[in-house]
Amino acid sequence: MTDHPLSDDELLSSHLDGELSDDARSRLDDRLATDAALRDRLTALEGARELSATPVAPLAALDADRLVSAALAASTAAGTSAGNVTDLAAASTRGRAWPARAATVAAGVLLLALAVPALRAIDTSDDDDAGDASADTTTDDGGADGDDSAGDMGDMALESALEPLDSDGPAAADEMFGGLDDADTADTVEAGDFGEVNETDGLAYSTDQVRLFVSTSAFDPLADDLGAFADDDALVLEVNGQVAAYAPEEPPTTTTVAAPDDSTAFARAELLDIAGRRLDGILTDDCPDVADIVIDFFGDSPTEVFAADYAAATSDGEPVVVGLFTLREGRVITLVIDLTTCELRSMSDIDDG
Amino acid sequence: MDETTLISAAQRGDQKALDQLLRLHQDRIHAVCRRLAGNDADAMDATQEALIAIVKGLPKFDGRAKFSTWSYRVATNACLDELRRRGRRPDPGLPEFETTGQTPVGGSSPRDPAETVSARLDVDRGLAELPDEFRAAVVLRDVAGLDYAEIAEVLDIAPGTVRSRIARGRGRLADAITGNQPPPDRRQTP
Numbered sequence: 068m069t070d071h072p073l074s075d076d077e078l079l080s081s082h083l084d085g086e087l088s089d090d091a092r093s094r095l096d097d098r099l100a101t102d103a104a105l106r107d108r109l110t111a112l113e114g115a116r117e118l119s120a121t122p123v124a125p126l127a128a129l130d131a132d133r134l135v136s137a138a139l140a141a142s143t144a145a146g147t148s149a150g151n152v153t154d155l156a157a158a159s160t161r162g163r164a165w166p167a168r169a170a171t172v173a174a175g176v177l178l179l180a181l182a183v184p185a186l187r188a189i190d191t192s193d194d195d196d197a198g199d200a201s202a203d204t205t206t207d208d209g210g211a212d213g214d215d216s217a218g219d220m221g222d223m224a225l226e227s228a229l230e231p232l233d234s235d236g237p238a239a240a241d242e243m244f245g246g247l248d249d250a251d252t253a254d255t256v257e258a259g260d261f262g263e264v265n266e267t268d269g270l271a272y273s274t275d276q277v278r279l280f281v282s283t284s285a286f287d288p289l290a291d292d293l294g295a296f297a298d299d300d301a302l303v304l305e306v307n308g309q310v311a312a313y314a315p316e317e318p319p320t321t322t323t324v325a326a327p328d329d330s331t332a333f334a335r336a337e338l339l340d341i342a343g344r345r346l347d348g349i350l351t352d353d354c355p356d357v358a359d360i361v362i363d364f365f366g367d368s369p370t371e372v373f374a375a376d377y378a379a380a381t382s383d384g385e386p387v388v389v390g391l392f393t394l395r396e397g398r399v400i401t402l403v404i405d406l407t408t409c410e411l412r413s414m415s416d417i418d419d420g
Numbered sequence: 421m422d423e424t425t426l427i428s429a430a431q432r433g434d435q436k437a438l439d440q441l442l443r444l445h446q447d448r449i450h451a452v453c454r455r456l457a458g459n460d461a462d463a464m465d466a467t468q469e470a471l472i473a474i475v476k477g478l479p480k481f482d483g484r485a486k487f488s489t490w491s492y493r494v495a496t497n498a499c500l501d502e503l504r505r506r507g508r509r510p511d512p513g514l515p516e517f518e519t520t521g522q523t524p525v526g527g528s529s530p531r532d533p534a535e536t537v538s539a540r541l542d543v544d545r546g547l548a549e550l551p552d553e554f555r556a557a558v559v560l561r562d563v564a565g566l567d568y569a570e571i572a573e574v575l576d577i578a579p580g581t582v583r584s585r586i587a588r589g590r591g592r593l594a595d596a597i598t599g600n601q602p603p604p605d606r607r608q609t610p
Contacts, residue, residue: 080587080591115591115593115597116562119558125450126450135446137468138442138468141472
């Protein structure tokens with residue numbers, strides 16, 4: 068029960084929902100019998116309830132299939148071990164009529180898993196502004212209840228749904244790059260350009276959104292030509308091995324940049340640029356634009372990519388390009404692109420191993 | 421296979437069971453996300469995030485709460501979090517003619533507009549004006565059909581707070597429908 072007198076709206080709304088005690092309902096009925104304004108308000112609230120209860124059309128069968136398929140793919144991605152490759156061709160069979168969307172969903176599957184811990188790192192940093200910015204919910208009403216659970220909701224989602232992904236944090240990236248000290252980031256970030264800068268775990272983030280793209284020009288763990296492999300699993304195993312063995316003599320040169328107006332476009336341009344440099348001489352006439360496939364894969368979140376490398380290989384007798392991408396919080400994913408069909412044929416998350 | 425068996429199988433990694441479990445619940449989760457998001461495109465993305473969050477969180481589901489309540493909690497948080505990550509308020513799209521039975525200007529109207537409140541105010545535009553916490557409570561009540569105790573569990577707030585948020589959310593919608601200025605928050609005199 069409540070410990071304060073209910074407002075008329077609370078009484079009336081609770082009445083509509085059958086959430087009043089018998090005594091309270093009886094008292095309200097007495098008032099309604101003699102108070103025309105109260106009756107009008109009840110009618111208005113009933114109209115509001117009718118409006119908010121407007122039915123939502125059920126999902127179309129195709130959309131339902133795609134949503135479930137992507138969620139299942141996420142399940143697979145989360146449970147993969149090293150060398151466990153998600154066959155995108157099979158997984159997206161039902162979604163071929165919607166290729167752009169499927170690519171976005173596929174990216175979302177992976178990027179949700181990969182990006183949220185980074186967001187969490189911001190939320191839990193010492194810089195309170197960072198957490199506020201990430202989970203900011205504007206309310207125009209302080210509210211009689213005075214709670215702050217709106218901000219808690221994001222935390223609840225992370226706690227309840229994604230905690231298993233939080234075990235690694237940025238360690239993998241630190242290990243791979245030998246760690247990035249503050250100078251690598253702070254020296255190149257102009258806070259005033261895009262909001263307050265939050266530095267967490269050696270990486271820099273904007274507190275407005277995650278809007279930094281950090282490219283490492285010297286990131287080159289893969290041999291230019293990886294050779295021939297029986298299948299993508301074997302190929303990814305080799306990629307894993309080369310990544311694990313990657314130990315540059317000097318930390319890679321880092322260039323931290325921010326594009327306050329359109330960081331997504333900037334990150335896409337960076338991905339194109341890296342692909343252009345690394346894939347020179349590898350691409351075929353059948354598939355001249357591998358970078359476009361990669362960019363489609365990352366969809367709306369190319370800013371999550373920390374560094375990229377490419378290599379040529381043959382898998383199951385088909386020429387392929389392997390794209391290796393480190394994500395901001397340390398996860399590393401591998402994309403295998405078929406140069407004959409010019410389609411993304413598999414993806415894997417080697418950090419899960 | 422009943423739901424409890426499905427859940428157990430899905431938790432053990434049975435992909436078919438997980439598939440079936442998601443299909444059992446995705447329409448109602450989409451309905452909540454649709455009303456929270458305010459338009460079809462964002463709702464699809466939010467639903468996607470919600471389903472993924474459910475998949476990721478399933479190993480932690482211990483059966484103490486009803487699965488539907490737990491999944492609403494995960495889905496609501498995931499939807500709101502997705503919208504926050506996009507840094508924007510719900511963006512109402514075109515009026516929802518298809519679900520209200522109305523047709524756009526120029527088409528024949530199968531229902532008398534005067535019969536439905538929806539004719540006077542688009543549901544998405546109305547809900548978009550509500551703060552997240554009010555909108556979530558209203559949607560969980562009026563779309564998901566949860567009672568106040570269940571909403572309290574989903575949102576992790578007191579039942580009295582649920583009552584307050586629903587009333588205030590509906591109050592604002594009512595004022596928008598009637599074109600009234602919001603009345604003072606009158607307390608009933610003892």
